[in-house]
Amino acid sequence: MNTEQIEILLVEDNPNDAELAIRALKERNLANNLVWAKDGAEALDFIFAKGAYAHRSPNNHPKLILLDLRLPKVDGLEVLKKIKADERTKEIPVVVMTSSTEDKDIVESYKLGVNSFISKPVSFDEFVKMVSEVGLYWLLLNRPPVA
């Protein structure tokens, strides 16, 4: 792992979905610096530079976190909660991308400070469109607060 800036942290347990997402981002050239965490625990380790990612500089934050909710080990909402509760990480934009359309998930996510909540469509075309739009928006168009 190099130390260059990680742009996107994709937290997704389903390898197919992950692949599709990465593909979609790649098509827009957004997946160059993408890290894929396969569960919530890994995601947290990465963000807070612990465990497998202990060598990482804890201040090297990803520019965008794409977060699934149904995750093994640590649930997506839990991950979101931890990110948004930490002063260092709370400013990282987190977009929940999930196949859930449950109202309570949406409400809970927004309560925890999610920046966007997106339902993954079944249609690949739409999925690609959506993922690329999200990546474009949060990486290129959105201006984060100056540290």
Next chain:
Amino acid sequence: MGKNDKEETGRETLLAQLFGLLTAGIGIIALLGWILGIPVLASFSSGFIPMAPSTAFLFISFGVAVFLCTRFPKTNRFYKTGIIICSVGTLISLLLFFLSSFGIRLAAEHFGFKVEGLIAGTPFGNISPLTAFCFVLAGLSFLISQSSSKQQKLMSAAFSFAFLVILISIILLLNHLFGTPLLYGTQFIPPALSTSLALFFLGIALIALITPKVWQYNSETDAALTRSSIILISVFIVLAAGIISAGYLYYMQNEKEYRLQKERELFSVADLKINELTRIRKEWVADASLFYDNSAFSTLVDDYFNNQKDFEAQRQLRTWLSHFKTAHEYNKVRLLDTKGVVRFALPDSPVPNSSFFENKVSETIKSGKITITDFYRNEYDQHIYLNILVPILDPKNNKRVNGVLSLRIDPESYLYSYIRSWPTPSKTSETMIVRREGDDVLYLNEVKLKKNTALSYRVSLQNKNIAAVKAVLGKEGIVESIDYKNVPVLAYLQKIPNSPWFIVAKIDLAEVYAPLRERLWMMIFLIAALLFGSGTSVAVVWRQQRARFYKERFQSAETLRDSYTLLEKANEGLHREIAERKRAEGALVDSEKRFRALIENAPDGISLLGVDGKIVYASPSTQRILGITPEEAIGKDPKDYTHPDDLEPLLTLLNDLLQKPGGSFTTQYRFRNKDGSWRWLESTVSNLLNESFVEAIVFNFRDITERKLAEETLRESEERFSKVFHVSHTAIAIATLEGPIVDVNERLMSLTGFSKEEMIGHSSFELGIINLDARERLVQQLRKDGSIRDMELELRDKYGSTHVVLLSMHLIELAGEKRALTMFHDITDRKLTEEEIHRLNEELEQRVVQRTAQLEATNKELEAFSYSVSHDLRGPLRAIDGFSRILLRDYINTLDDEGKRLLNIVSINTRKMGQLIDDILSFSRVGRKEIGLSEINMEKLTKDVLSELKSDSDGRKIKIEVKLLPNVHADVSMIRQVLVNLLSNAIKFTNTRAGALIEVGCNTSISSDKRDKSGLVENVYYVKDNGVGFDMTYANKLFGVFQRLHGVEEFDGTGIGLAIVKRVIDKHGGRVWAEGKVNEGAMFSFTLPGVLLKK
């Protein structure tokens, strides 16, 4: 006696009429006086004030009213007129009373007559407040007396009013009689003499009218009492007359003496003054004479006149005169020559001589005689003087006058004060001197009660009443007249000898009489008290007489009654004796006749049976009862006519009877009528064989066939009823309303376990069948409503078991007594069954609830399952779609056409599956969601939805009509979903129509929902389109999940929309249904329970 009573009343009425007319008469006379200008008619005496026209009018009114009301019966219109006149008169009097009390004198009261001035210093022409008051009293008294009230108190009040009027009028009259009328000389108008008299008459009239009402004569008492009453009244009148005249005479005597004393006083004072004045004048003359014909003086004056330089003469003169002046208190001494020039004056003053003085001087010179001038006023110093002018004769020639000596007197210094002085303390007594001047009287001195009178106050001789005028005109001695103030005075007049002066010594009559007036009041009160006292004693005597009279009456009545009782007793004894004697004497023939008549006219038939058993006599009634004439009956044997069935018992009875002389029995049997029919007879048979005058068996019989029949019928019906009563399956009891049971039937016995004997005579609560409260309530309701129907009640039987019964009660009448007929249906078993059913039902319900809960749980599980399944299906589906897409895109060149087509099919199906999953998810979401109720504006919501759906219509021309939609209480997001689904369906299924028409509206209809029995009105919302419609055969399938009636090629969609609609409406407790026809359109309707309205 009654007649006498009437006469008495008539007499009083007549009295009232007479005095009423008298009252009116005085009023008329007074009014005539005013009309004809003869005031004496209204005043009776010139010294008194006249009756006011208004007073006269009121007297006429009241007099006429009294007359009318006593002359005519109450129904007559004249009577009513009288009452109206009196009422109006009373009201006017009341008004006038207040006006006059406050000193307000209306000119209207004069009736246009000329009324002015004062009489004896007293105003008149208007009603006196006292008179007005009396009128009010009289009016009230009269009106009360004419009211039909029987209240003795009221009548007594009326009587008192009238009496008060009389009392006041008597006092007024007495005042007039004593010459000192009440209120004269005050600011109030006093009642005139005529008024007082008229008031008296009016009072008498009223008393006459009221007396019989207050003391209603008991007709019994009158005759005896009237005579003594008259005597007593006469005694009273004589007493009253005596008291009044004695008082009057005493007063007159007193007055005369008192006046005489005053006159004497006046006379002596005046005489004293005249003497003094005469003496003064004489002194003046003497003084003058000193210088007149005094040669020494004349010579000295002559010297002085002739030689002005003769200082010696001058000095001597001055000394002489100055001495003289001082000694005789002259005001000024002057010496004038014949030309009237003052040659010498002591003291010397610059005031010129008055012209009067100069005239007098020249007169004196001419006459050569001593002149005493009258009072005169010097116009230069405005002083009043008197002058004695003495001519100075020429000492040489006695005939010639050389000059005049003037001795001036200032009356102020002595004369006036002397004249004014009065020897006794008195407010109004004074003397004045006057003289005549032309046609006037001139007052020479200052008077007490008027300023600046000396030599300036004049009174014309025309005013002959004024004392000074009288004096000047030659009247002398004591006179009664008026003075300069127009006040009545007592005066002494006399001319002062040798002078032009007249003296008037006077004192106001008011002062003269002031002490007398006090005494008068005492007198009047004394007289009134005496009158009252004598009246009371007369009344007491009268009362005692009455009491004694009644007592005597009562006693004699007692005695009479006692003797009457005695007499009656004696009479009774006598009657008894006579009756007994008559019986003893045995007026046999009469008796026989009487009894025969009795027998022959008796309704019962009577027949006599001889010893041989044959009929010896039959009364005429026999024919009526049995059709057999008495003649026919004689000699017949009754056994032959008796019904064979009844003969045996009858004969037995007869045989028994024969053994018992004097005995009797009563029996019933059938007897043959002449026409052959059987009649039931009831006979009382007496054995009178030993009775000497009868010697027979007497049959006293009457026909009771009808009664027998009725009895029979009744018995039968009773039997029937009794049977019904006893065998009835309904338990029945008959009881009195108080409680005790009269009768019960078998069923009741078996129900309660009590025997008939146990129950009869006891009440149900005594037996413990029912508690007392319940029974009381029942009886109460029964009394109120007459019956009770099907009341459920618990009874307790003899053994303590409880029975549930349906009870009905009726109030019936049995043998004239009120009875409660009570019927019981034992419904204990039914009740038990009902309870069992109820229990089972509850169990069932419980089970249903349990099952429902289970079902719900299962449902939930299923729901969760389908949700998670759908949810989890999405992932793989997305992968399938995604990777087939990637294949198609990235590996397009390596695939042949068939491969591409197959991949496309995969892709399409995955998408379709995705759609299905989404639909299932949203459907299940509806199922899981909680309803949040809020008021929804349906019209607004519909329009919102429509505008959202516009994009779906692809620019098609659709006519959408939204009618009036009532608001509803429901979950807004769900209803929104319903509308979206229905409207998008409508848009979808009309896309083949050129003129698509969609209508959203609401109908109101009576609820057809079986769950709702309230018959309320509900709102039915509907969405109607003219689209492709559907076949009603499949209407039930419309709302199923994924149920579609059209091919996907025709219309896309998964068929979840209506399922969701149904789910939402079901969740709200409403109903949804569809109507349609293929190619003609569809209408989807739904109701929501929140919109039920009262009809």
